Amino acid sequence: MLGLLQGLGKFGLSELENLNVYEDEKKTTAQDKDIKEAPHMIQEEDYLFDKTYECPVCYQKIKARTVRTGRAKLVRTDIYLRPVYENIEPLKYEVISCPCCGYSVHSRYFGGLTGLQIKAIRDTISMSFSSPTDEKLTYTYEEALGRYKLSLACAIVRRAKASEKAYICLKAGWLLMSMEDALKAKAASEAENQECQQKLKEIRAEQNEFLKNALDGFLAARQTEGPLAGLDESTVEYITAVLAVRFGQYETASRILSGILTAPSTSSRMKDKAVELKQILIARVKEKNEQKK
Ligand SMILES: [Zn+2]
Known part of the structure; x- marks a missing residue:
């Protein structure tokens, strides 16, 4: 594994x-490879600045x-609500990620820590941390994934909430989807195909x-956290549902979708998405029942 x-x-x-x-x-609730991107005209670093x-x-x-606000052009959003940008x-x-002590955190959750958390990070992360690279203008997918893993390790060590860990897992999952897209584009060329197929398997x-860990975390957070700090409720509900469909948890998905569709606070855009997902869910359930026959 x-x-x-x-x-x-x-x-x-x-x-x-x-x-x-x-x-x-x-306990508490009874619950590498370097992939180069496809070449493009506008340099990735043109979209970035140092914060x-x-x-x-x-x-x-x-x-x-950091990506400059408003600079990147959104092309589409996929069924997982993953935004796809141009270039x-x-x-x-x-x-x-701090190159000195190794402390890493998703920017959404950046903030002060308690004394205990700081001690935990120092004892568990900083003691053995060694910064792998010099400062870079842009990151490869592999480097970016390493940063997500580091932020997940830090979140575990400082006992962050399930929702934060789920959020990191979701974003890393999205990153890996994007990595898959980039690799597929590369695999289109015959010469690269063989090697790419193996990498694709690993990425998937x-x-x-x-994504499975994101699902588990969001489901745990529903039980223990109530409204998730700073996250739009129907968005999180939808993402949990779409992940539940992906991993065959159809009853869970169905229950969450009904909630989204009947909640008066759900936006019409989100309702449309939920209706779309419900169609997919119905088709999957039908498929499963036919296999049983
Ligand atoms: Zn530091």
Whole structure:
């Protein structure tokens, strides 16, 4: 099995590769390869600038490559609500990572930490962390995925909520979908095809692992957290439903979709999405029942 956190060895943190993502919730609630992107005219770095933060663990000033607001052009949103942009994958630049102590966090969750959390990060992450690269203008998918894994490890270590860990897993899953798209474009050329097929398999396996963990985390968060801080409720509900469909949890998906469709607060755009997903769900259930016959 590919570990969610496999590859942290690059950061000197190979001991963390086997951390369990939702162990805490269960206890308390009874619940590489370098892939180059397709070449394009506009440089990825044209969309980026350095944003400065103060690391809440070691208090050093850190610079994070950040996508300029409004610069990237949205092409479409897929069924998982993953936005696809022209010429750039902004997902690669959402994790803030301190090159001094290794503390990493998704920008949505950047903020102050408690003394206990700081100590936990210092003892578990910073002690063995080694920064793998010099500062870079752009990241490869592989580098970006490493940053997500580091932020997941930090979230586990500082006992972040299930919803935050689920959110990181979702974003990493989306990143792997984008990675798959980029690789498929490359595989279109015959010469690259053989090697690409093997990589595609690995990417899909890792994608499933992250997305399954996102589903488990969002389902756990529904039980324990109530409204999820800063996240639009019907969006999270929809994403949970679409992931439940992906992993064959049809009853769960059906229940959540009914909730979305009957809630007065659901936007008409989200209702349309939910209706679309319901059609897919009905087709899947029918397919499954026919197989049983
Ligand atoms: Zn730091």
